Amino acid sequence: MPSPSNENQIVDMKKSNKLKYFFESASEKLFLICAMLSVISLLLIIGFVFYKGSHPFVAEGYSFIDFIFGMEWVPSEDKFGILPMIVASIFSTIGALVIGVPIGLFTAIFLAEIAPKRVAKIISPAVQLLAGIPSVLYGVFGLAIIVPMLQNNFGLAKGQSLLAVIIVLAIMMLPTIVTVAETAIRAVPKTYREGSLALGASPIGTIFKVVVPAAKSGIMAAIVLGLGRAIGETMAVILVAGNSLILPTSLTDSVRPLTTNIALEMGYAFGTHQEMLFATGIVLFSFILILNFVLAKISSKGGK
């Protein structure tokens, strides 16, 4: 026969257990909600940008073809064509890749395979640190040093040009490419190198024929990350691009890539003009999706 106080205790325990079970199941639901927030954010971002950006074409009778292939962007005259910006974005990104990828990749190979340990131990963290430096500062440097240099060497009226954008973006993607590619190369098992050397291959031959192909997927990831940084970069590019609305025909032309168009005009745009800036955002978005897709395809083919 339990005493009344004991009975109370048992009831209390049951109560507290109930509470405990309630907290257990409630917390799992709370965690799930937190995890779903990133899905919700992504859907909100895509939804808002696409809704706003497609509005002029769906409801206001603007032609999407004219938008993509139009040569003139004069919001005050209701002319919205972004072909020059698309071309500028593509050229500057490809240019930056052509310069930045080989240099970055070779630096990563050097740090992982060739450099004395002590040297690599100083340089690697330093390069890693530089990946975190605000991109605006690369733009400030570009405007202060690279732009005047181009102006003097090529005798240009102003040095802000496609070439300046390419150089600044190439420099900016270097730390990202070096850091990620170096990690990938270091992850290649030692046995690969030993096997190749044992077969009589030279150290350099081993690096380029065995180690680099083995690290291919990591190197691809490095390139994709660098690419993402280059095509999405805005503030540094505004400072060195010149922002003219012409179709670039040479490296020394002043250009306005897609990102800078958004940043320059978003502050005062409203109505259709603002929606067209969102449409510019959609084009930028699609570019990034396509590029990632293409690179994923290339790397998966290479893997086979």
Add this chain to the structure above:
Amino acid sequence: MRKFKDNFMLGLLWFSAFLTVAVLVVIVGYIFFKGFRLINFDFIFGDYSPVGHGGIWPMIITTIYTIVISLIIATPIGILAAVYLQEYAKQGRLVRVIRFATESLTGIPSIIYGLFGAVFFVTTLKLGMSIIAASLTLTIIVLPVIIRTTEEALKTVPLSYREGSLALGTTKLQTLYKVILPSAMPGILSGIILSMGRIVGESAAIFLTAGTVAAMPESIFSSARTLTVHSYLVTQESGDIELAAAVGIVLIVIILVLNLSATFISKKLNKADY
């Protein structure tokens, strides 16, 4: 012939590494060389004035506001999301969708976040161009960083810890906050510090959501400019490279301190005995 080719490639490797290091040294060196003359007590702690070079205290305060607010929101959400993905979720379609969304968020350029923030937080939620609108935008930007680093930290906690705790009769939740999270704390902390760096370096998204008012913000609902936006604006509007570089020095020092403390904390993690 093979010897020649090898030497050529070796030379190329040395040259590339030299070039990378030289370029980066020149950039940082230039910023310091150009800006260090402006750095003094009044410059850093003084109020902004449009005449001369002005103080940057309002921009430092604004930057701190954005860091604190976005981390207050993003840290708990990010950690709990990672806990769900690592400790609770059954691998399946839902987890794949969440992982895909998180990865995609990482790849979106900041100007798109800026566009979204300018419409959603500034206009739709009627927050106006303000520190709070920028901070909420930044919250989404750093959320994937915190989720990923926390997941990595949780992965390093040995299974035996969980088993040991559960065998003592604790519930899953008790195991989580008494055993798993404390063990993963160094990794989580260094992830939070890395996201601070990301927030400090962000410019395009803040430019479109916080505006450019160069004054001490009255509250988190006022428009203000961060250090990066200030550096951009003084370059773009007045071509004052010296001032931009001085702000740059402050930014680089902040990033340096953040990185060093992240390294320090993760080194501690490696020394922990498990």
